[in-house]
Amino acid sequence: xxxxxxxxxxxxxxxxxxxxxWCNPISGHATLYWYQQILGQGPKLLIQFQNNGVVDDxxxxxxxxxxxxxxxxxxxxxxxxxxxEDSAVYLCASSLVGDLYGYTFGSGTRLTVV
Amino acid sequence: GENVEQHPSTLSVxxxxxxxxxCTYSDSASNYFPxxxxxxxxxxxxxxxxxxxxxxxxxxxxxxTLNKTAKHFSLHxxxxxxEDSAVYFCAAGNSGGSNYKLTFGKGTLLTVNP
Numbered sequence: 001x002x003x004x005x006x007x008x009x010x011x012x013x014x015x016x017x018x019x020x021x022w023c024n025p026i027s028g029h030a031t032l033y034w035y036q037q038i039l040g041q042g043p044k045l046l047i048q049f050q051n052n053g054v055v056d057d058x059x060x061x062x063x064x065x066x067x068x069x070x071x072x073x074x075x076x077x078x079x080x081x082x083x084x085e086d087s088a089v090y091l092c093a094s095s096l097v098g099d100l101y102g103y104t105f106g107s108g109t110r111l112t113v114v
Numbered sequence: 115g116e117n118v119e120q121h122p123s124t125l126s127v128x129x130x131x132x133x134x135x136x137c138t139y140s141d142s143a144s145n146y147f148p149x150x151x152x153x154x155x156x157x158x159x160x161x162x163x164x165x166x167x168x169x170x171x172x173x174x175x176x177x178x179t180l181n182k183t184a185k186h187f188s189l190h191x192x193x194x195x196x197e198d199s200a201v202y203f204c205a206a207g208n209s210g211g212s213n214y215k216l217t218f219g220k221g222t223l224l225t226v227n228p
Contacts, residue, residue: 033215042120042203042218043158056215058115091157093216100146100209103216105157 004106012112018080021109025094035091082113116141120219135222137204138186146209147187152201194226
């Protein structure tokens with residue numbers, strides 16, 4: 001079974017620039033999650049999709065962050081404009097609807113904002 | 115929403131000793147409690163999990179206990195080895211419910227000294 005695919009693995013940008021991350025979940029996993037993991041902390045949920053609909057985006061800084069999952073499969077997370085405090089690893093995870101037992105993480109994208 | 119507290123933030127043990135990490139959660143609807151191991155630069159990997167209808171689960175050198183009344187659960191690693199050194203995260207979620215996402219603790223850096 002292929003895992004959760006993410007790209008790029010690393011990204012360095014200057015503050016106020018924009019950046020986008022891509023995630024392709026495990027085949028058949030209708031639920032997709034984006035997490036932000038700041039160094040030394042646990043993953044924090046930014047947004048949860050079920051198919052192409054948003055289930056929870058209560059912790060997404062909507063003034064600068066956006067995410068979409070237009071066809072209910074892969075997803076893009078965008079930051080515009082980036083701030084220094086956005087430096088973190090952005091992890092994507094997926095699961096079956098309502099089922100946390102098969103929760104699987106991708107390798108993440110490490111973002112450095114300078 | 116769910117809030118997960120994890121202690122200690124760092125733990126150093128001698129090889130062969132036991133290590134215990136404790137977590138508390140706030141949402142009584144949570145019914146699934148996984149533990150993840152994250153090595154430097156890698157994705158979180160599930161190492162063991164427990165569901166709310168079980169009080170204890172073991173898998174070789176690792177075990178997890180759950181006290182639903184007190185809303186706390188713990189990870190126990192026996193006969194620790196240097197390769198157990200990593201950051202460990204606990205999480206809680208409501209699998210099968212409408213709010214099926216994982217909320218993570220802040221992590222515990224475990225160092226096993228040879």
